[in-house]
Amino acid sequence: MAESKLRDLDQYSCSICLDLMKNPVTIPCGHSYCMSCISSYWDMDKRNNCPQCRQNFGSRPVLNKNTMLADIMEKLKDTKPQAASLAQPEAEAGDVECDFCTGRKVRAVKSCLECRASYCEIHLQPHYDFPVLMRHKLVNATFMPVCQKHDKLLEVFCQTDQKCICVLCLMDEHKGHDTVSCAKERDEKQVKLEVDKSKFEEKCKEKEKELYTLQKAIESHVQSAHRAVEDTEKAFSESVTFIKKRRSEIIERIRAQEKADLDRLGDLRKQLELEIATLRGQGNVLDKLLQTEDNIHFLQNFENMPNPAGVQDSPSQSLELDASFGNVSKRVSDFKERLEEVSKQEADKILESVSDLLIKSSPDQIKIGDRVRVKSSVKTPRFNWGSHVTHKSVGEVKAVHGETLIVSFPGHENWKGDLSEMELVTGGIKPEASTQKRSIKVGDRVRVKPSVDTPKHKWGRVSHQSVGVVKALDGEAMTVDFTEHPGWKGIVSEMEVVSADDVSGVLTGNNSFHIGDKVRVKSTVVTPKHQWGGVTHKSVGVVTDIKEDTVIVDFPECKGWKGIISEMELLSSKDTEECFRVGDRVRVKASVSTPKNGWGSASHKSVGVVTAVKGKIIAVDFPEHKSWNGIVSEMELVPSADSEYCKFKPGDRVRVKASVRTPKYNWGSVSHESVGTIKALKVVVDFPEQSDWAGNPSEMELCS
Known part of the structure; x- marks a missing residue:
């Protein structure tokens, strides 16, 4: 009954304020409102239409009070039910608001496609009460799609232009186009979407299968890695146990032999003491x-x-007590060196085998136009690095021929690479100055970017291959100490940081090697381009000349050895500290003020030949001081350019140069035609005419 009574009262309520009409007025279409409500509505709307039926009146109608309705309102004031003022849910962000609620915004529950308005529960009531409104089509509250040009509901779909239009658009710019109702077009497109959805579901199932297979592969890979770790730990533990066991056996044998020898020596001592007493x-x-x-x-x-x-x-x-076990110590030392060498070689092979466990990519994953770079696990690409290409270089794939890629890198067009050595680069690269400024700091190793043709402050003695250390940063300006050019001035945006992984790639430029540097053949080089000669991986030599990509090295085993810069590696002082061999030419380092064992007759200028190396002790024959004893860390190898002695070695056949009129130590029985053999590096020569002839190295020449 309450609901029926409320509905009876609603027909006398203003549909704008939802209260009983005050000063009711009736507009030309027949609908009635509070005089103030309809006036305010027209002030805001500016179109002078009816809020309910949307009839437009052109000019604003004159409002006159409806006296009959006013009397009825007075009678109904006391019977207004409280239900009409029940709280309505307030509209939140994203909700459709009721078009007729003033003040507080109330959430709409339905939208009328005929009225093109949305209503809350109370304002929707006339659509249930009035027969003319009952025929309107109500839908769940939604934002009404209206034509921006004609202010009409979008009800038609133009297939020609593929867009929703209103009925007036059919008579305008869409006249003659293929059109259907939006509902019919929706039905057709929904069929297509359902087909597409089924395809997506099929693809999703395929991807789920791939994911399952990948997950199994990952689990297998992880298990394999765990087994490898366990096997490695077990193998190394067993090796350590075996070595410890053998160590104990050797020590026990030494102790036993020591006891037996001491027992025998004790008996001998007692006998000798008795004989002495007698x-x-x-x-x-x-x-x-x-x-x-x-x-x-x-x-x-x-x-x-x-x-x-x-x-x-x-x-x-x-019994030679001082050296009775000396041979054992030497053999143990030799065993240690061989064990370390074999362990290093085998460990390197194991590490390489681990690095080779690359997840293979199918050829169709890298295609023309993709951005790629060389994998960090690849030390040297199959077709070599080329100019300016490093692990950091990112290029664009220009062609794919089976397993071979043609890539355009900055500074190197049409670079050729192996598909298995490359990886896709995703995401953007932002080499802005600000990024570089944050990533470059004092102490970093840097070089000029390959993309920079000419630095702002010019090259000086620097090149793209030069690697230097940042000494100072001042905004965009930076100071870098290059080996070729200390105090070089540059711009942050022109530079890039050289990581530890890139250093090996950078060491292919001439600026990485200098005459006098200590070098050796890289362990990764199986056979040098110009062959081994007498050189091995353990050989340490001194650079005597550099010509483009070729380096000339004096090794103890082979003087004037010719190699390729990319095949060589620099050695630090720590690497070379114990690399001296008998026959090497050496001198005391310039940084050593006084050798630990004193100078004797030697000096910084003295160049001698190593005669023995025992641990940290080195024995050298200097011209001024035979059998000089020094410390390995105080000595350095002497390149041939620094000493005339480096031209000769014992056994060489020599003669006095034709340009020498009188040798420093006189002729003796020797002449320009005499050919002799070097006996010692004073130089001492055995000529047929005279043995132990002393000569000056600068006066001598080798005989073929």
Whole structure:
């Protein structure tokens, strides 16, 4: 009953304020409102239409009070039910608001496609009460799609232009186009979307299968890695246990041998002590007789005195105590070196095998136009690095021929690479100055970017291959110490940081090697381009000349050895500290003020030949001081350019240069035609005419 009564009262309520009408007025279409409500509505709307039926009146109608409705309102004031003022849910962000609520915004529950308005529960009531409104189509509250040009509801779909239009658009710019109702077009497109959805579901199932397979592969890979770790730990633990066991056996054997030797030496010592006591006793008897003054007593006892010739000597036994176990120590030291060498080589092979466990990509994953770079696990690409290409370089794929890619890198067009060595680069690269400024700091190793043709402050003695250390940063300006150019000025945006992984790639430029540097062949090089000669991976030599990509090195095993810069590596002082070999030419480092064992007759200018190396101790024959003893860390190798001695070695056949009129130490029996053999590096030469001839190295020449 309450609801029926409320509905009866609603027909006298203003549909704008939802309260009983005050000063009711009736507009030309027949609808009635509060005079103030309809006036305010028209002030805001500016179109002078009816809020309910939307009839437009052109000019604003004159409002006159409806006296009959006013009387009815007065009678109904006391019967207004409280239900009409029940709280309505307030509209939140994203909700459709009721078009008729003033003040507080209330959430709409339905939208009318005929009225093109949205209503809350109370304002929607007339659509249930009035027959003319009951025929309107109500839908769940939604934002009404209205034509921006004609202010009409979008009800038609233009298939020609593929857009929603209103009925007036059919008579305007869409006249003659293929059109259907939006509902019909929706039905057709919904069928297509359902087909597309089923395809997506099929693809999703395929991807789920791939994911399942990948997950299984990952689990297998993880298990394999765990097994490898366990096997590695077990193998190394067993190796350590085995070595410890063998160590104990050797130590026990040494201790046992030491005890046996000491027992034997103890017996020998006791025997010698007894013999000494006997001899001393007999000596005392002789001494006593010698001291007697009685001649008769002396002569009577002379024949009874002990005779030294009658004393039997025990078998002579000797043992070189100072070096009795020296051979064992040497063998242990040799064993340690061989074990370390073999362990390093085998460990490197194991590490390489781990690095080779790359997840293979199918060829169709890298295609023309993709951005790629060389994988960080690749030390040297199959077709080499080329110019300016490094692990950081990002290029665009220009062609794919089977397993071979053609890539355009900055500074190197049409670079050729192997598909398995490349990886896709996703995301953007932002080499802005601000980014570089944040990433470059004092102490970083940097170089000029390959994309920079000419630095702002010019090259100086620097090149793209030069690597220097940042000494100062001042805004965009930076100071870099290059080997070729200390204090070089540059711009942050022109530079890039060189990581530790890139250093090996940078060491292919001539600026990485200098005459006098200590180098060796990289362990990754199986056979050098110009062959080994007498050189091995362990050989350490001194750079004597550099010509483009070729380096000339003096190794102890091979003087004037020719190699390729990319095949060589620099050695630090720590690497070379124990790399001296017998026959090497050496001198005391300039940084050493006084050698630990003193100068003797040697000096910083003295160049000698290594005769022995025992741990940290090195024995050198200097021209000024034979058998000079020094410390390995105080010495340095001497390149041939620094010493005339480096031209010769014992056994070389030499003669006096034709340009020498009189040798420094005179001719003796020698002449310009004499050919002799170097005996020692003073230089001492054995000529047929004269042995042990002394000469000056600068006056001599090799004979073919």
